[in-house]
Amino acid sequence: MADKIRRLLCLYKLYARMDLQWFMQDKFTCALCIASDLLGSVASISGVFLLSQRFAGVAGLSADEALFFLGFFTLADGLNAMLFASNNVLHISRRVGRGQVDHMLIQPVPLWMQLLAEGFMPVSGNSGFLCGLALTIVSITRLGLAVTPAWLLLLLACLLLRMAVVTGWAYLAGASAFYKPAACEEISSLAIDVFSGLGKYPLSGLPSWLAGLLFTAVPVGLMAWLPAHILLGKMDAPVTLLLPVIIAAALLSAATYAFQKGLRHYVKFGCGRYRDLGHRN
């Protein structure tokens, strides 16, 4: 196990260095990419933010609490992007659908280790994370929240659970590309878009059936709404945290099962489609 962790850390270091090299080789383009990502992150939450400013709060949250909610959303989204967005690791259906799993199978490294490490982009993919971190810090300061080690652990747990939900969802949907490579090439991206698009909206005041749906079957509410309420002390942490734990565990288990089953199908039938795009693009 220690050997596997050492290999994994070694791979993280490798991909971090390659990401830095990419930045250093073409600083202007890279800066442009980071700036547009940053603008995109800010623009995507600006609607809810402006509403909360105009009406001194939104959906039961004060303006500063709404800022914290949006900050958490951006921070978590950015962290997910920084860890998994590179080389289509999160958008896994692209790799599968383009017949490019072959490139992974020739590496003498377990697939899970490749998938954990290859998406790491700490330099070129950090804009959302930094933007979210800044917004979260500002809102914490304005709210006067007591940042204790226990609270930081809770924040970390919320971030990890949220990441598990999105990744599990993307891989569960992405496994369909093993069976229909052309039709399902973009399905992981579409699945992630559901969370990116809806996760930043306040979910209070919804009919109970819809709220139930958005916290379980399509767990958009776990993206920021529920974690923000837990972190702001508006919900009882141990009890409420159980829901994202269950959903994340269920999604990850289902995704692992579906992905392994899909991979067996790939090895049995192959993929009659290969797109020569450069397999990591």
Added chain:
Amino acid sequence: MSNLAAAAIATSDIAIELSNVTKVFSQGRPAGLFRRGTRRVAALDGVSFSIRGGEFVAYAGPNGAGKSTTFKLLCGMLAPQSGRVSALGLDPARDRIPIMQKTGVLFGNRSELWWDHPVRASFEWKRRVWDIEDKTYARMFTMACDLLGLDEFLDTFSRELSLGQRMRANLGLMLLHDPSLILLDEPTLGLDVLAKRRIIDCLKRMNREEGKTLLVTSHDIDDLTEMAQRIMLLSKGKLAFDGKYDALTLLTGDKRLLCFTAREPEPDLHGAVMISREGDRHCYEYDAGSVSIAALLRSLAEIPGVRDVETGRAPIESVIAELYRGWTED
């Protein structure tokens, strides 16, 4: 790598073994407005062969014969429906990782290079991912640079390489972990003469001096003839020939060529068939098993103005083309 896997690699004299391997694919096709039918295609149909360590084997066959499928089976990218596949004494479906530590694979239409990085960065990437020892890396890096002339574009972005440079860089990348088994699927595809020459020389040296086992596919039979000592021909998923080139030429009869220069437009040579004519130069093909060269030369002596008579074996390319034609018509 497990101790068991390492021991299997170390002790196995047979580098590749396929026993009665069958691999069938289903191809979808419309069978009406609302219905979709499928067609079963046997990419490999009961194929058996073995390759000893240190052999250089050519693997040829018409498009769709099952060559790439064989390579994918050997790398664990595909599993056979039935039969047994073994690479370096291991089962690719179960022992993918130990096999890939000692195997280099290159598909001519694919690239392992990092598109947005210089070639050197891809080499460094491979060094870390394959966990190559410093000594091995330094030796193979120097060898790859020397044999393939990589120095001139090591710092060029992969996306900016020409096709020949990209193939050379991919081949260099493939060699870095000092693989004992090398699988190359059309490594000379689309290359010019110089690039092809470099790659062929490099592969020959890898086999001769480093003792690597090579299995190479190509549609360029002349390339294969130059590189490999043994050729296997696949047709419709079956192994149609496995042996030396000399034996292959006998498959369609002992075909020979008789070329000469004469002013007569279509001289009649009993027992030989004219296959080409350029100006005064005529080339005839005959089966040396049934027609004697002496009889042909006697007939030739009766034709007025004959000069520059040459004889030789029919090129392997035409022998194989005739075989492919025969298989297609069956």
